[in-house]
Amino acid sequence: MQKIEGAIKSVTGVDKESVKVLFNASKAKVNFDASVTNVNEIVKAVQAIGYDVLKVSEK
Template identity: 70%
Template sequence: MQKAILQLETLACPTCMQKIAGAIANVDGVEKTSVKVLFNASKAKVNFDPEKTNLDTITQAVKNIGYDVLKASAK
C-alpha cells in the first residue's frame, strides 16, 4: 500500500468533505477505510494499492466532482 496526500482547494462546508471522501473511496484500489478528508487543513489522505490505481486517477476522481487539487504526493 502507498499513502497519498492531496492538498485541496479551501473547503467551504462539511458536505464538500463527504463528496470528496465518497469520490476517492469509489476509486478501484483505494482502501476505503483509510480515506480521511481534513476540513481545516483542506487535505485528503488515503491508502491505495499501486498495482490497481495511481495518484493521477485519485486526483482525477476529485476533479471530476468539481474540486481543485492543488498538489498531490504519494509515498
C-alpha cells in the same frame, strides 16, 4: 467533505477504510493498491466533482 470522501472511495484500488479528508487543512490522506490504481486516478475523481487539486505528495 463527504462528497470528496465518496469520490475517493469510488476509485478501484483505494483502501476505503483509510480515506481521511481534512477539509479545514485542505488535505486528504488515502492508502491505495498501486498495482490497481494511481494518484492521477484519485486526483481525477476529486476534480470530477468540482474540486481543484493543487498539490499531490506520495509517501
